[in-house]
Amino acid sequence: MTDAQFRPHGRHLIAGAWVDTPDHFSSSPAEGPAFEFSAGNAALVDDACRAAAAAFDAYASTSIESRAAFLNAIADEIESRAAAITWIGSRETGLPPGRLDGERARTTGQLRLFARHILGRTHLDERIDAAQPERSPLPRPELRLIQRPIGPVAVFGASNFPLAFSTAGGDTAAALAAGCPVVVKGHSAHPGTSEIVAEAILAAQKSAGMPDGVFSLIQAGSRVVGEALVTHPAIKAVGFTGGLFGGRALFDLCAARPEPIPFFGELGSVNPMFVLPSALDGRAEGLGAGWAGSLSMGAGQFCTNPGIAFLIDGPAADRFIAAAHAALEAIAPQTMLTDGIATAWSRGTAQMAATPGVRTLLNSGASGRNSAPALFETDAETFLATHHLHEEVFGPTALVVRLPSEDAMLSVARNFSGQLTATVHIEEADRDLATSLARILEHKAGRLLVNGFPTGVEVCDAMVHGGPYPASTNFGATSVGTMSIRRFLRPVCYQNAPEWMLP
Template sequence: MALTGELFIASKRVARDGTGFKAVSPGTGAEIEPSFSVATLDDVETACAAAAAAFPVYSSLSREKRAEFLEAAADEIDALGETLTERAMAETGLPHARLTGERGRTSGQLRLFAKELRLGEYLRARIDHAIPERQPLPRPDLRLRMVPVGPVTVFGASNFPLAFSVAGGDTASALAAGCPVIVKGHSAHPGTAELVAGAVTRAAEKTGMPAGVFSLINGPGNSVGSALVTDPRIKAVGFTGSRGGGTQLMKLAANRPVPIPVYAEMSSINPVFLLPAALEARAEALGTAFVGSLTMGAGQFCTNPGLVLAIEGPSLDRFLTAACDAMTGVPAQTMLTPGIHKAYESAVDRMASAPALAKLAEGKEAEGPTCGRAALFSIAAKDFFADAHNAEEVFGAASVVIRCTSIDEVIEVVRHLEGQLTATFHLDEGDTEVAQKLVAVLEHKVGRILANGWPTGVEVTDAMVHGGPFPSTADGRSTSVGTLAIDRFLRPVSYQSLPEALLPVDLRDGDAGIPRRVDGKLVV
């Protein structure tokens, strides 16, 4: 399937004359054909106008019609097969197996949201019938459901060119909610974006969706993205990226005449707790497994274990010996972009020069221009917060072990941590009481708590939360993975004393075929 470098505006391919841009191979630095069009501010205007025009049509379609659209998009992405995987490999340097799995996750989450639409639980339908005889005043008839907020802008992510980009979780959940989507493609993988955008566009055409339901706008720099966030027709934003980028979008959205929410996933160091009994029983195995999680994908996961906390002693020494032995054999890995590699190298150099941080081990020396070399450091708990940089995310395969003197000191460190996506325990039966104390604190610090596993791996299910308090995300009340992600693009509306003919079908009396709360009782 030949790439054209065109934009997708209101489901139509659009080419722009003038200077374009090309993808760059992260491994070699060579440009990859073809040249891609750079969107103009007029393109933003056209896409936003089309999305606004499509919104009343698309949002009023039946849940079944929207589900068919999502499933058709999943089918079209699957049909791209190796063409999509190979292009993504060329643009990101990520391995074949990783991208094959991500391709399946992308189509899988589209199908998951199709199921959610058919179930209808996301509507939170509630009916409180009138009580005319109530004294001293009668109660009116009240009915509630969730409705879509309007057109949504989604920013493609650098580290997940499929699952968090053009047709990723933000797009899937917004489309499921009934919101048209305008994607700002990531400039590091424009060919991958074009292939997926073509798949979504074909699905929209096959299922009869309004033209403005989907657009893809490309171009390096910030002007187009800023214009999308500040356009008054955009009602919400989805973003996965750096803390600096996310907070800048939040400021733009907050300073609009009518502010809008930005659901930004930004920064997390994902602490891992090695509790005493588990550490005593399996220190060596934990050390080896930790390095495997840390260095997976060159450490370029938002759930990378950037912090390890344990109590000093012989068991921790055994863990560190095993971790250092494992790390020295890890090859340097190609990072996603030259910019990401430069930022990682700068962060590791800063850590190496910090007086309180001790470098314990490094991976093998880098052989390519954008290869990141793994690094492991340690620090005493009493020194950790002396320098605010110690608690910052390093996007790459670098981690810090905090040596604590007691469980009380571990808990004290947790109380001072910023919001995180995840926290992980390694525990045995003898650690239960200690773990209970930590859970009570961590519930207010993280979005997901794991036991005896590693945070690098996010299942797409109903019960998953991929979010957490700031700065891990902009809004810790939400998730970007799992079916609850649809809630970000919905708002409640109550209908009081409306005639049945004016009520939404899902709120009329009789069997609506969806779960509803009727007069205080759940009716399935």
């Protein structure tokens, strides 16, 4: 092996120590050798959660400056392992090295963004109402509000983002910035990537002098591991990125606890795209090709993949579809992240192809873990009457819905459940319809895009990556951007407290 390569040792990181367990599993890489990893279990979850609880008071009491330095140190340690992370990550997931390099930069960028954010103190939302001892008929004491960390947080690694939504990703960065210890359940799709990132966090933890229990990584195991994690009494919130079925099951467990806790789940969506008449007339070919590129990016394995396009039927719709078809047909098969994702995608695509009223325009199929784009079309009546057409097919599968009128476009928008994103393509002449559509869509999605494509989520102050259920389980939260730190804080009001008592 060269210095850029990485051979995992296959253990869990629990409170500063690498730990083995009796049961093991093998990774299932897209290429190269498989490695053995210790499998998580309920006893290991208990050890990690107890360590996080023991570390909470000390870590929550660290200064903002110390936590910011810790976040920056994690970013530095990740970058020092850049070549090895790309090597193992690309082999485990099939993602190209360039994508892994970009995702690593996003991950370290999130850590540094939160370091800057907490140094500005705006996340504390400090509010002071001065005392009014002379007020009549009753005096008012001084009241001070400040946001405080909630306690240990459980984070579930995502299959489609081995870095940015996994071990040191946005949920972990936000929780650590808030002052909360983190227990990560790694994803079985990329255990080696999780391990090397955990090594980076451990190195930063030691150099920054943070408590041992501030971070733990439990590698994948049976469903019992996730259930034990979200029901452990030490855990006070959960961050999750994944599918609706598994996410809803964990959400229900959190709600059923003796002490219910918030479950911040991002569960995916179809991210509808509406092309309004003037935009369609003037830009049909460019929009069709652009849509094809967006929905097939990364083999369609983005939670913001715009899987459905709505068009007013006519010659311009024909041109849009022809351009999308040509662009998708030219895309070579791509490797999907896991065998399970490839199987689920094939099943969903086959179901769409077999649906009465749906016409297949392109369906090259796939073999094994590879996928090729598929394109279908239907009408508004069939779409509204067929529930599974509203559900996400995670991969490069696209559906065009031909609509008879502008009223029909508004009608299908009203019938959508919660989405992460909704997109409108407009021109000035579309103003009336666009305004009416926007008033509907702002109640359906967390992010409303105009004349763009939703794949790609900017990490910044104003970003919202969340939406009404089932896109996410908490419509008031985001898992990307600086506002995501609010998930792991709660307001505390100090009444008439002396300065030395305040945090």
